[in-house]
Amino acid sequence: MESTIFETNRPAARIVEESLADTKHAVFWTEDIQASAARYPIVDGDLRADDVVVGGGYAGLWTAIKLKTEHPERRVVLLEAKRVGWAASGRNGGFCEASITHGEPNAESRWPDEVGTLKRLGYENLDAIERFVTEHGLDVEFERTGQLSVANEPYQADWVTEEEGDADTVVLTAEEVRQRLHSPTFLGGTFHPRENANVHPAKLAAELARHAASIGVELYENSRVTGLEGDAGAPIHLQTPRGTITAERAALCTNIFPSLLKRYAFHTVPVYDYVLMTEPLTDEQLASIGWEGREGVADMANQFHYFRLTGDNRILWGGYDAVYHVGGRIKAEYEDRMESHRKLASHFFTTFPQLAGVKFSHRWAGVIDTSTRFCAFFGQAFGGRVQYVAGFTGLGVGATHFAADVIVDRLEGRSTERTELQMVREMPLPFPPEPAASIGINLTRWSLDRADHNHGKRNVLLKTLDALGLGFDS
Template identity: 30%
Template structure:
């Protein structure tokens, strides 16, 4: 079978673990062996080695977004500081931001402690401004951060930006040190091995058909538990009762063959900085440890009725646009071979705000809705769920995203029409700015609807 991504292909051999052998009971049942489920199992097992923890995975650990993403471990949180402050307070919003920054270092620290070779390089993130409108947004972001009393985001001049990444048309950039580039499949598989070492039962090839209070149903048996954790992100809509909880939106990625040293001298990224630019339709990239350039972005259509299907992971028109976009950024890539292309579904809540929580009355816990910012946010979720499940009040359980309930998405066909109209609007906004040279009126009109 063809590996679902470059990351899976280059993460080493992997033999699926046996499925659930039959009915079992435990203290904590976790549905999903991506980053959310595995971080939760990891921190629970360390805190309470006596807990009986069972993780259930439909495919293999990291099969979904955890093994397919762009490899950014960043301090980005999908909801803005203003949104978080409106939900709670200014100080709580700042605490969430501080927790996200700390989560980047926590991921790096655990990978080192557990001997997980995930090709990690904390070079930060540079977001380029390649038009006057983009430069205005860059300046506004830095001014907003300063208004919150934050100093982790700085504005780079054209010369300072080009010293880091030698892209075309650069007028300036923003830079933050709070991001590490990594190999996500190596990290998630190493984490799966670690949780087993600490006594967690991990059953792959076990599709969950229903989640209920204290009960998880599968084709292989029933798991009863004091607490059931839903950690299914982009696959959540397939579960009965959760069809409108998270919309699966596809992000697609292309990757080059390993590039020569002379090519990298023309491109930059010597510290393996992750990179993007200030366009409206999100793009993201990194230089891998084996010197490939990986570049991804949004733009794939949202599937009707939130269907997650392997056919949606490949859209040749989107792949072509991504290759064109990255060559436009780096003309030195003209004629270079692109060897891999893949995609995956990420989970988007209706208000674009990730959440984590536990209902003590029915024992149902959850975390998700990361909108593509999950590599570090999942780690924060795992530590928070540990405290919630163990009943330990902490700084983490007081963060504003804890217990947040996003509204349900609209029923179809309104959901399909709305999400795809939003994606199309962002594409049109970028076109508008190229033609007018001014900030997009389309983006201003649509942005309140897109979180």
Template identity: 30%
Template sequence: MGRAMTGAAPLTPPSLWLDQAPPRDREPLPGDREYDVVVVGAGFTGLWTAYYLATSSDARIAVVDAHHVGFGASGRNGGWCSALFPASLGSLAALPGSSRDAALAQHAAMRASVAEVGAAASAEGIDCDFAHGGTIVLARSATQWQRAQEEYDDARSWGRDDLALLDRAQADEVVRATGTVGATYTPDCAAIHPARLVHGLAEACERNGVTIYDRTRVTAIERGLVRTCRGTLTAPHVVRATEGYTPTLAGERRTVAPVYSLVIATEPLSAEVWDEIGLRRRETFSDHRHLIIYGQRTADDRLVFGGRGAPYHFGSRVRPDFDRVPRVFAKLRETLVDLFPAVAEAEITHRWGGALGIPRDWCASVGLDRASGVAWAGGYVGDGVSTTNLAGRTLRDLILGHDTELTRLPWVDHRSRKWEPEPLRWLGINAGLRAMTLADAEERTTRRPSAVARVMAPLIS
């Protein structure tokens, strides 16, 4: 998910995070202005970029947003700061000019970015409930256990030692869910409070001279300028940091597909319930089903739990009412109770959602077109909290003209092909979402790896 570019602000807080840490009101753009760098989107991508530029140069920097800091994914996500990257190591190695070593360098950079987020938050005095407990992904059937073993074997084939394979007893030491057969575990994830992080990051930017404009809707990005509803911003460098809201910009309708992920949060749970569940170090958790789920234990002892399943909307539309799909919220609660029966009576206090950006080849990218001065980053497919930090440091180096290890990573200057025109886009994406649901149902029935998932795998790897 990224920065909202159209639509009125919702009537209720869009997430638990923004309810607990409301945004500060900032003034809109007062008219035409000139800067050295203009960043479109006041989410993690835009703010990390502004932060690292401001602390590394004397550039005059402005950030503009249609709503407010953290309105989109940065204030609505599941609170995972992980080393996950949407494209596999094999896909990264196969990119033009890439290699096995380059793919592993990307993976190492993602791992380092988790620690960098924590270090930057600490340095700037941002209390974002950072808990570096790692991620456990449960296997709760024989077919899921087979996938867990295959993932572990694949990691070993790349020489990676950052993924562990846990048996049932070892998995239960971390989290006790129903039906656990085993799990995979990686230390490279932290649970965070994303709204506190994004607001603290915005304030750190401002302390370093960055100007942030709220309520300034951008309609187009062109060479050397940004057109908004309140005036024109000119700058030698413009950064597009709009993620799932990119299709609302002129000429960007097919750049990424905005697909919704929805989340629920329970009331704070008792110590007795947590003794039964575990997650003592606030490990984030998921399982090896096909339709993605994700969860975390918050610092105030809630369970935040989300997943896919909401439909893609025709024409890449993004609207506030798409954030709420009652059947998906009901399914999330059902799935959460299936995992942890102890939460069956817990009240669900918050329900929310938002758009994430999916590129056609499922490979995030960052880059700078030196001819036009327009830079971009995004296509995180929901794995953006730490990836945005890597993007911000990379964009800093690209804009300042520095040749570094970051600027040589394989995702730099990668350009995904455009999505198909409608109605093919609508048909294909929703068929894919439906297929993952069917794949899980197929495996529950047959107890064998899904034929549907096997057919779909080349399209989403």
């Protein structure tokens, strides 16, 4: 097996250890808005609503806004188990991408007849988010910077040379990539000018909540829904510890957390993703790497890194490790994994040796709701009066907006271009129960790592998964 650039060009151990010596185990984004973030009341007593949304992340917030905007006369209630935006929506990398299918290759392998439509809808979706942010003056540090994909290995550079450039894809040589962002590891790449916007994740959640409240959505925090009851012809009842909410319709947007609809219990698994944030770069440090276009960046490996600049010129550096724990458990202690953060720090200084001496101010982790098709799926119950979405697999910042449009269309009983997509109508295969889930997931992770160490060549397991429509290449 071949070594990767991150193994052959490791920085000195001292550089890595010093960079992490004073790092705070906390989410930079949520800490950044802690003093200004609004708080919302706890459900205290029974409520009657027209529409109830469960989940105070992006999917739930967009859905509540769209429901209330379409029907201002209706009572729309949003219920959040902890605080608005505290989970994936407040701790992700802040890449708001156009793709609603976790990349075009994923769409090509699953819905080849709809690739063009899905791509167009993805761009329209990102354009709609940008318009909304601008029209309503949301302070979310929105920057439509585009996406830079970089090759770190010769076989990845070969992939680049096979790409065909067009209005949406600019093919770059090693020198052209380094003119944008200087690293000795970059051997080529592609730039997608319309594909990505950078945002401040926690500000986006907080500002969506503020806007929702301003138009009359009733938001409740620390109000975990413990049960859901109903049938096709009767009101829906949602239990919380301090009251029951009765509604005509419900949208369930709980991400990786257990579905209130038991039929979807095995359709997602939790995978932990790890992130580092540097201190703000000095002008000299920033000049040493260029990055004047402030593009969002990811490399082309199966186990890939993603990185971007913040508003105050910190570098967010995340990815690579994606850790599944036996039994699919979600625990706060899983977020503190120094093995992953040391690995990330080492890879950072391999990529940017000129930044030796930079410190990481924050380290954290979050749970990704992975589905077997690696993008969102849609479910329903009680004659369509309960709608459900999950499975964003780490690309939900933009795709949640599209999902909210689908949910509202379906709650309204509308047949639209969105609702008729195979992607929307088809359900992915569920994951198997334990111990098969752990065996399969970890064997797949091992195989992806092997491919990264073998010129990208996929073994029999990965080829079989590809043939079954369960393959994954990022």
